[in-house]
Amino acid sequence: MAEQRVMRIFLPFVALQSIAFYATAMDLPTPALRECITAGEQLHVTPAIREFFGRLDGAVLFNQYGPTETHSVSSLRLDGDPADWPLMPTIGYPINGADVHILDERLCPVPAGVVGELCVAGPPVSKGYWERPELTAQKFVPHPLEGGTGALYRTGDLARYLPNGQIEFLGRRDGMVKIRGYRVELGEVEARIRSLRSVADAVVVARSSGVGDTRLIAYYRPGGQPVPDPAALHKELTTCLPDYMLPSAYVPMQHEFPRTPSGKIDRLALAAGEPPAATAV
Incomplete structure (x- = not known):
């Protein structure tokens, strides 16, 4: 990037975090970016x-924001x-x-500040899935709102409109879990762990024992040496997360997280692996 004087880049968060971490470390x-x-x-x-x-x-x-089934549909400028x-x-x-609409289970609009499913219509929406008519019919539904035309794509993402007109993304419906009766968004827990100076990256998964006992497991890559102790991470997180959002085990990862294609x-x-018992707190 420096040698070619790259001025503009487009990349997912995981790549941006890696570049930022190694460039600063x-x-x-x-300078051209x-x-x-x-x-x-x-x-x-x-x-x-x-x-x-900052440099x-x-x-x-x-x-x-824009899922695979649409073009980008929203944007926020940070400067x-x-x-x-x-x-x-x-x-x-x-x-x-x-x-862009935030709708309830009956595909009716919800007021600003209320959480619902983020749904998209208009030119950014694709025509459906190639040779998957049943899935297309499930996710691309006739526009249910007055004055709406064409298909409405149901993203499966949770969001809400804020009073200033911005959209707050709250994660996937399957990324929202219940811990001791409280609704927990895994992305929020990950963000708090990533905010710790001793952590380069983190992923949180929910694991159920099968008897209604769901707990959070945090996998993390250390930001340097020495590797942060799980008990120390847990103690730091108690200052910014309520008890029910705290992971019950922390697994240090010496290599990159596994990736999808x-x-x-x-x-x-x-989630399929067994966390080492020694990481429990």
């Missing part, structure tokens, strides 16, 4: 990302002092032409 400047666009995964503004953009001269970060950027930025405002973290592979 090894003091590798990228002016614009970065991230999409495909929920953006967490980690310490490495704050430091990376740049006026570079901006765009957080965009100014990265120290002031939120830990979990919103996905911004709908782009021109995107018809598309490059995203393979959460199913992590």
Whole structure:
């Protein structure tokens, strides 16, 4: 990036985090960079990302949202002092032409501030799945709202409109779990762990014993030596997370997290493994 004087990059959060972490840890400047666009995964503004953009001269970060079945449908511009950027930025405002709605289970609009399913209509929506008519009919439904035309794509993502018109992304419906009766979004727990200076990256999965006892397991990559102790991480997290959101075990990872063919973290592979008993707290 430095040698080729790259000015604009488009990449998912996992790649941005890796670049930011290594660029800052090894003091590798990228002075030409002016614009970065991230999409495909929920953006967490980690310490490495704050430091990376803090070293740049006026570079901006765009957080965009758009599932595979659509073009990008919303965007948020982050500029100014990265120290002031939120830990979990919103996905911004709908782009021109995107018809974005937050709907309940009956496909009726919910008021601002109420959580519902993020649904998209208009030019950004694709025509469906190739040779998968049943799945297409399930996910691409006739537009149910007055004045709406064409298909409405049900993303399966949870979100809500904020009073300022921005959309707050709250993760997948299958990423929301119940711990002792409380609803917990795994991405929020991950963001808090990634905000710790001693952690380079983290993934949280929910594991059930089969008798209604669901617990959180945190897998983390250390940010340096010595490797942070699970008990120390747990103690740090008690200052920013309520008790029911605290992982019950922490698993240090010496290598990269397993990936899907598309490059995203393979959460199913992590969930299938057994965490070492010694990491429990």
